[in-house]
Amino acid sequence: MEEAVEGCVALLRTATGADWRGPDWEKATAGRLEWSCRYTAEHIAGDLIAYAGQLAGRAQNAYFPFDIAFDDGTDNSGVLEVIWTTGALLAAAVRTTPREVRAFHPYPFRSASREGFAAMGTAEVLLHTHDIAEGLGLTYQPDPELAEFVLTRIFPHVRPGASPWLTLLWATGRGDLPGRAPVTDWRWHNNLVHDTDRLTLQGITPASATDLIGGGDGGFEWIEGGPYTGTREAATFLLKAYQSGVHRPEFGVFTLVRREDGRAVGGLGFHGVPDEAGRVEVGYDLAAGARGQGYATEALRALSAWALARDDVRTVFATIERDNLASQAVVTRAGFRKVSEDEVEGEFAYELSRPE
Incomplete structure (x- = not known):
């Protein structure tokens, strides 16, 4: 600046x-x-x-x-x-x-x-x-x-x-770009943050995603063992969406940050925007030192509740490997129910739907 x-x-x-x-x-x-x-x-x-x-x-x-x-x-x-x-x-x-x-x-x-x-x-x-x-x-x-x-x-x-x-x-409506319609109305977007009792879910920006992909910390102070592999992979998908012009930050990736010390413990986010039926997929991971303390369940409940309160979301779903019992316990505690099994991929599908 x-x-x-x-x-x-x-x-x-x-x-x-x-x-x-x-x-x-x-x-x-x-x-x-x-x-x-x-x-x-x-x-x-x-x-x-x-x-x-x-x-x-x-x-x-x-x-x-x-x-x-x-x-x-x-x-x-x-x-x-x-x-x-x-x-x-x-x-x-x-x-x-x-x-x-x-x-x-x-x-x-x-x-x-x-x-x-x-x-x-x-x-x-x-x-x-x-x-x-x-x-x-x-x-x-x-x-x-x-x-x-x-x-x-x-x-x-x-x-x-x-x-x-x-x-x-x-x-910002000050110039033209080949192949793009003129901009007549615009606003910038600071990152979205969701609050829970013990965490803040902080939206990852394209700048943070780029750093995470390159092996950095994304601008966060992580506990030992973080960020975990899933967070870096999610950052890759976020950056691809940004580069393609289809990224919607509210349906992006969030870093889970503990309120007590400001340290990041994991990642949680959507795999993309809701489809035509209003279904949106979610995924998450935690650094090893943060597991078993209910952080993933707390964050998943908050993000799912936010999504299901929107008009464009009717169902939040997650796919989990058959052997990942800990992750299955997370979605179950968050209110999801198992709806199908994929014998070939060895995965279970879980859903949480908006109350009728």
């Missing part, structure tokens, strides 16, 4: 001072927005300080009731100084906020982690610098890695393209 702010300020500083002969910031419209370039620059600073406040104050239900105000007579150079400062404040809040903390943001799931706020702040800077640059007649080309950082964290529903920057512009 600091790199994004640095690039923003460096570019826009060229359009300040007595030797600037380009458009007036107050009169020039910022790109496709209805705002002036001056107002858009002030908006960047306002968003950065608001996000810093949400994280630092641990806001839970709404935005904190404060706003930023510029002194009378603040020139454009002064606005850039405020962008620089508010960017530093958000970066400091991100660095010092524990990974497990979530603070209020209105959409889509009413909260975001420090990584989510970093991605949102970076998006605000990149996109609105682009808008201002268009209005002032400047050329702006940020580092593609910054755009990819944003896309893989808060645009998991957007199929990646050859150019992360052009894809981000398209996804």
Whole structure:
């Protein structure tokens, strides 16, 4: 995020001072927005300080009731100084906020982690610098890695393209991509988190999935023995869906994180979106050190209840190997019933349906 702010300020500083002969910031419209370039620059600073406040104050239900105000007579150079400062404040809040903390943001799931706020702040800077640059007649080309950082964290529903920057512009209604319809309405998506008594089920982003596939921890602190093989395999399917443009994050993969110490103990998730009959498949695993403590049952109950409360889900099912007695016990305790056996594959099928 600091790199994004640095690039923003460096570019826009060229359009300040007595030797600037380009458009007036107050009169020039910022790109496709209805705002002036001056107002858009002030908006960047306002968003950065608001996000810093949400994280630092641990806001839970709404935005904190404060706003930023510029002194009378603040020139454009002064606005850039405020962008620089508010960017530093958000970066400091991100660095010092524990990974497990979530603070209020209105959409889509009413909260975001420090990584989510970093991605949102970076998006605000990149996109609105682009808008201002268009209005002032400047050329702006940020580092593609910054755009990819944003896309893989808060645009998991957007199929990646050859150019992360052009894809981000398209996804936010600021540009066109061959073969894709213009975007007229958009929102980013922070990851979904489900709460249980002892766990939080934290949605895995494409960025986390990429790290897990590469042998990393996905950004989580795991107990010994984690992440288990199934979680890494599930991350592979998630990333394939993301790359194909069919990933729906609410039907993705979740890391099971203990409330007591913030450590990840396993993974749980869907194999895809519900089919036409409203059936959706679920799978799970735990690190060896977390087994036998009811974590999988607790998580499965919560995720199944969430799914069955939706209009597009009627049945949650799971297939389990005949010899995996522990996993069979998990689904049974979660309320599933055995509905069939596959003699060839050596698997049992279990279902939990919405009450009629």
